[in-house]
Every structure is written in structure tokens, then in C-alpha cells.
Amino acid sequence: MTNSDKFKGSLHRRHFLQGLGAATILGVGGCAGKDLIVSPYSGQPLQQPLVETSEDGLLDTKVVSQMCRYTLDGDAVNLRGYNGKPVGNTLDIKGGDTLKLKLINDMPLLDPIDAVCTIDGVMLYTGYDVTNMHLHGLHVSPKAPSDDIFISVKPGHSYPYEYEIPKDHPPGTYFYHAHVHGSTAIQVGSGMSGALIIRGDIDDIPAIKAAKEQVMVMQTQRFDAKGECPDYATLNLGDKTYINGQYLPVIRMKKGEVQRWRLINASHKVPLNLKMEWYRYTTTMPFTVLCLDGNPLPKTREVNSLELVPGNRADVLVKGFSPGTYYLTGGVEGGNLATIIVEDEGEDMTLYSGDLPENPHLKPISAAEVTFGRRLEFGFVYGQSPSFTVNDKVFSCDDPWQIPLNSVEEWEVYNHTAYPHPFHIHVNPFQVVSGGGIEPGTWLDTMNFPAYERITFRTRFQKYTGKYVFHCHNLMHEDMGMMQGVEVTET
Ligand SMILES: [Cu+2]
Numbered sequence: 001m002t003n004s005d006k007f008k009g010s011l012h013r014r015h016f017l018q019g020l021g022a023a024t025i026l027g028v029g030g031c032a033g034k035d036l037i038v039s040p041y042s043g044q045p046l047q048q049p050l051v052e053t054s055e056d057g058l059l060d061t062k063v064v065s066q067m068c069r070y071t072l073d074g075d076a077v078n079l080r081g082y083n084g085k086p087v088g089n090t091l092d093i094k095g096g097d098t099l100k101l102k103l104i105n106d107m108p109l110l111d112p113i114d115a116v117c118t119i120d121g122v123m124l125y126t127g128y129d130v131t132n133m134h135l136h137g138l139h140v141s142p143k144a145p146s147d148d149i150f151i152s153v154k155p156g157h158s159y160p161y162e163y164e165i166p167k168d169h170p171p172g173t174y175f176y177h178a179h180v181h182g183s184t185a186i187q188v189g190s191g192m193s194g195a196l197i198i199r200g201d202i203d204d205i206p207a208i209k210a211a212k213e214q215v216m217v218m219q220t221q222r223f224d225a226k227g228e229c230p231d232y233a234t235l236n237l238g239d240k241t242y243i244n245g246q247y248l249p250v251i252r253m254k255k256g257e258v259q260r261w262r263l264i265n266a267s268h269k270v271p272l273n274l275k276m277e278w279y280r281y282t283t284t285m286p287f288t289v290l291c292l293d294g295n296p297l298p299k300t301r302e303v304n305s306l307e308l309v310p311g312n313r314a315d316v317l318v319k320g321f322s323p324g325t326y327y328l329t330g331g332v333e334g335g336n337l338a339t340i341i342v343e344d345e346g347e348d349m350t351l352y353s354g355d356l357p358e359n360p361h362l363k364p365i366s367a368a369e370v371t372f373g374r375r376l377e378f379g380f381v382y383g384q385s386p387s388f389t390v391n392d393k394v395f396s397c398d399d400p401w402q403i404p405l406n407s408v409e410e411w412e413v414y415n416h417t418a419y420p421h422p423f424h425i426h427v428n429p430f431q432v433v434s435g436g437g438i439e440p441g442t443w444l445d446t447m448n449f450p451a452y453e454r455i456t457f458r459t460r461f462q463k464y465t466g467k468y469v470f471h472c473h474n475l476m477h478e479d480m481g482m483m484q485g486v487e488v489t490e491t
Contacts, residue, residue: 037070039086042248046338048215049085049194049244054093058100063088065131065153065178065192066106073240073247077227080107080128081191086245087217087266088176088194095200096167101176103133104158113154116181117397119467124397125152126182133161134179134426135196136311137294137445139169139361142427142468142488149179149426149469150397166463170359170429170443171200172294173262173313175217181395181483185475189235189268191221191245197262200357202296207352211260211317214251216243218308218330218337220267235476241270241334250339251328253320254346260290261316265308268475271420271448273331274306276340278324285326285340288351291315295429295443296356307331307437309422311446311473319351362443365431365458370410377414378421378449378472378482387481388417388472394481400467401484404491407461414454421477423449425470425486430459446473461488 040047052061068081082088093099111128118124132151140147145162153159174196178187195215203209219242222235229235240247253259265272276285289301293313306314320342328338379389387394403409410433415421424446432438435455436448449455449472471483 036076037085039071039245040249042073043250046214046246046249046251047244049087049217050089051092052089054097057096058098059091059093060100061091062102062104064104064106067108070245072221072242072245075227077221077223079190079221079223079229080187082194086191086221086242087219090195090197090215092197093165095165095169095171095198097165099163099165101133101161102158103153103161105131105153105155107155109155119150119397124150125154126180128183128186129155130180130183131178131187132180133176135163135174135176137174139166139427140164141464142466147426150467152180165198168360169198169200170295170361171198171202172291172296172315173197173264174294175264175266175313177266182479185235185268185479186229186232188475189220189222190229191219193217193219193266195262195264198294202290202357205352207350208260210349211258213260213262215262217264217266218243218272220270232476235268239335241330241337243338248336248338250341252341252343254343255320255323256346256348258317258319258349258351261318263308263314263316265310265312267310269310270333271307271309272334274308275304275329276326277329278326285318285321288317288353289314290317290356292442293429293444293446295362296359299355300353307448309446309448309473311422311424317351364441365408365460369408370458371408373410375412377416380417388477389481390484395483397485400487403461403486403488405461405465405488406491408458410456410458412454412456413449415449415451418451420451421449421482422473423447423455424473426468427464428459428461430457432457464488465490
């Protein structure tokens with residue numbers, strides 16, 4: 001490929017909807033010589049990603065971005081991922097810990113690099129092989145070397161991220177994923193994500209502690225007939241949802257057993273409406289919800305279905321009440337996800353229900369506390385290069401909204417499009433006032449935002465100054481412009 005050809009590829013990459021992706025040949029490059037990892041076929045026991053745990057207040061780890069050769073339900077793929085596998089390792093840390101994460105970009109340069117803009121004198125680059133790291137949902141500083149998504153790490157380079165987790169951080173399930181504007185969907189839609197657990201007081205409740213934990217990173221890797229994901233058009237192929245890199249795995253429980261599932265919708269675009277159904281009849285097993293988006297509820301909530309839009313997580317308890325075969329299903333777009341077999345034996349464990357420990361970050365926000373209100377809209381612009389917008393503009397690095405530290409804001413967000421747009425903001429969670437089918441008062445960092453509807457929430461811009469973003473967590477929409485910067489400033 002000549003430089004001139006690369007430049008044409010770069011221009012074509014902007015036309016996401018037309019599917020004129022960059023002309024790249026993924027079979028060439030960093031994968032040469034690496035063994036094919038064979039993931040279990042459907043019908044085999046659910047496996048857990050490798051777990052890395054903090055010790056003495058520190059987890060010091062490396063995450064290698066690379067082309068990974070593995071199988072998904074028998075399909076051999078060669079996709080961008082972490083540490084050679086379909087899903088990143090689970091990072092298991094506590095409030096008060098330091099997380100040092102060296103991101104090593106070992107991807108070959110298969111796609112041209114574009115300079116996008118300059119942030120504080122530093123050039124931001126994009127391209128499918130330029131990457132970075134975002135800790136989704138974490139209340140940590142947005143300034144480098146912490147959760148600064150304006151960092152770009154080019155192939156052959158690395159970056160030493162370091163995050164200080166607040167001691168009283170809401171304990172629950174989070175995840176990490178790539179977040180380079182213009183390439184987020186293709187990287188996350190290829191498998192660049194992994195679970196991040198923050199432990200705290202909720203984990204010391206005996207009946208919760210006794211439950212066997214299962215991390216379930218639900219991803220929707222998309223690939224062409226060659227097992228590759230060379231362009232945005234490929235992100236619309238296929239319909240399978242994988243859990244920890246497995247299609248239709250089997251989860252076994254004993255009658256009376258209680259398990260704690262850490263559910264993560266890491267798909268780049270597929271919403272999941274989770275249910276546990278009993279052999280195609282309407283009977284379901286309930287989920288006992290502990291945390292939504294890592295935020296413990298005031299008290300446990302029993303539900304028969306659980307809607308997780310892309311970016312949402314849930315910590316749930318599940319009890320094997322009655323022996324039989326059940327199916328974990330993900331709704332219209334998610335399809336069947338797993339088989340659950342409840343065996344006729346085992347001790348009767350306590351299914352915890354009741355109050356959960358209060359967290360200082362999740363005190364209700366009254367109307368009287370609100371210092372500023374905003375109305376904003378998510379939109380869509382037709383044309384040669386269709387784009388998704390916030391207040392009629394596609395994302396630009398240059399115009400973050402200035403928000404004074406310690407502001408408490410109420411946002412009314414209007415969806416003026418025919419598409420749902422899971423709303424996500426970095427650094428601080430928000431408390432839902434109305435909309436999205438969400439119970440008012442719920443704390444989230446990602447919210448269901450249906451077509452033509454309005455959502456309202458309140459949030460505190462506390463503790464951290466710096467630049468970060470809110471955006472649609474259908475990551476294809478984000479890459480097509482539906483993102484806006486905020487800059488929290490000293491007052
Ligand atoms: Cu969207």
C-alpha cells in the first residue's frame with residue numbers, strides 16, 4: 001500500500017454509514033506466529049477471565065493491545081483485543097487502592113493515523129490502531145496519567161496510566177475499554193474490554209460474600225468472512241452475543257445455591273434485556289439486584305428482567321430455586337446468551353435481601369441542591385456524511401462546556417432521533433429524575449435513552465477538575481460525532 005493509498009483510506013474511513021472502510025489487510029502484521037487460542041464451543045461450561053488482584057493497596061499491571069487470534073464458537077478470528085484473548089483480564093481492586101496500568105500498544109499499523117486536534121498543546125491522533133484506556137464508571141481524576149481519554153497511544157508506544165481510587169468509591173462492577181474518538185466502536189466491537197471490580201463494604205455482608213462470583217463480560221465481536229474487522233461496515237455484521245468469549249456457555253448451579261453475577265454489557269451497540277426463562281415457557285427465575293452501574297441500591301430489588309444498554313452493568317444474586325434447564329436470554333437484539341442448569345442437590349443458601357450499606361457518593365440530590373440546569377438534545381444530520389450530534393454539533397476537542405467544580409446540575413436531555421442513544425458521562429455518576437423506564441432515584445453512569453424521549457437526571461461535579469466527555473454509548477454513534485466535552489474548573 002502506498003502512502004497515497006493510505007491517505008485515501010483515511011478519507012474513506014469518515015464515511016461510516018456507506019461502509020467505505022480503510023483498505024487494510026489484517027492478515028498481515030503482528031499476529032504472525034501467534035498460536036490460535038481455541039475458545040470453548042457453545043454448550044461448554046462458562047469460563048472466567050484471568051483475575052488480577054491488588055495487594056497491599058496496589059495493582060500494577062500491563063494491558064497489551066494487539067491483534068489476537070482466537071476462535072469464537074468455532075470461527076477463527078484475528079481481531080484487536082487485550083493480551084491475546086477475546087476479553088481482557090478481570091482487574092480486582094478495592095476502594096483506596098492505586099491502579100497502575102501500563103497500556104502497551106503492540107498493534108501493527110494497519111490503518112492510517114490522522115491527527116484530530118490539539119489538547120493543551122498535545123496532538124490527539126486517531127486511527128484503528130491508535131488506542132488508549134478508559135475506566136468506565138469510575139470516579140477518578142480525568143487528568144493524565146489518570147482517566148484522560150484525550151491521550152493517544154500509537155503502535156509501538158506505551159502509556160503508564162495511574163489511577164487513585166477513592167477509599168469510599170461505590171463498590172461494584174465496572175469495566176475498562178478503549179476510547180479513541182473515531183475508533184472506539186471498532187476497537188470495543190473487536191473485543192477491547194475487560195471487567196474491573198471495586199470491592200468495599202457490600203462485599204463483607206456474609207450472605208453476599210458466600211455467593212460464588214461469576215463475571216460475565218457480554219461482547220458482540222463483529223467480523224467478516226475472513227474473521228477480521230477492517231471497517232465500520234463490518235460492525236453491522238452478525239448477531240451473536242458472547243459471554244467471556246463463549247457463545248451459549250453453560251452455567252451450572254445446585255438447587256438452593258446462590259451465585260453473584262457481575263453482568264457487563266460491553267457491546268459496542270447491542271442493548272440486552274436479560275431474563276432467565278424456563279424452557280420457552282413464561283416462567284422466569286428472578287434476579288436480586290445489588291448494584292446498578294457499580295452503585296449499590298439502598299436495598300435489594302427483585303426483578304424478572306433487567307435492561308442493560310451498552311455500557312450498563314449490574315451486580316445480581318441468583319438462586320437456583322428449582323431443578324431444571326433455564327435460558328439466559330438477551331431480548332430481541334441480544335438473542336440467547338447462556339444455558340443455566342440447576343441440579344437437584346446442594347445446601348439451601350441464604351438469598352440476601354434487605355438494606356445495603358449507604359455510600360457517601362450516592363446521597364440523594366434534592367431540587368434545592370441544584371445550582372444550574374441545562375437542556376440539551378441528541379440529534380442526527382442527514383447528508384453525504386451522516387452524523388450524530390449533541391446540540392446540532394459533532395464532537396470537537398475545542399469547545400468543552402465550562403462547569404465550575406462543585407456545581408450540582410440538572411440536565412434534561414432530548415432525543416430528537418429515531419434511534420435509542422444510551423447516555424453515558426465520565427467521572428461522576430448521576431441520579432435519575434425521570435425517563436428511560438428507570439426507577440427515579442437510581443444512580444447510574446449510563447442510561448437507557450429511547451428514541452424521541454426525554455431523560456432527566458441530577459449530578460454533582462465534585463472532587464475532580466479537568467476535561468472529559470459525555471456521549472452516546474452506541475459507540476458507532478459516538479464515533480460519528482455524538483459526544484461533547486466538559487471541563488470542570490476551579491471556582
Ligand atoms: Cu446513539
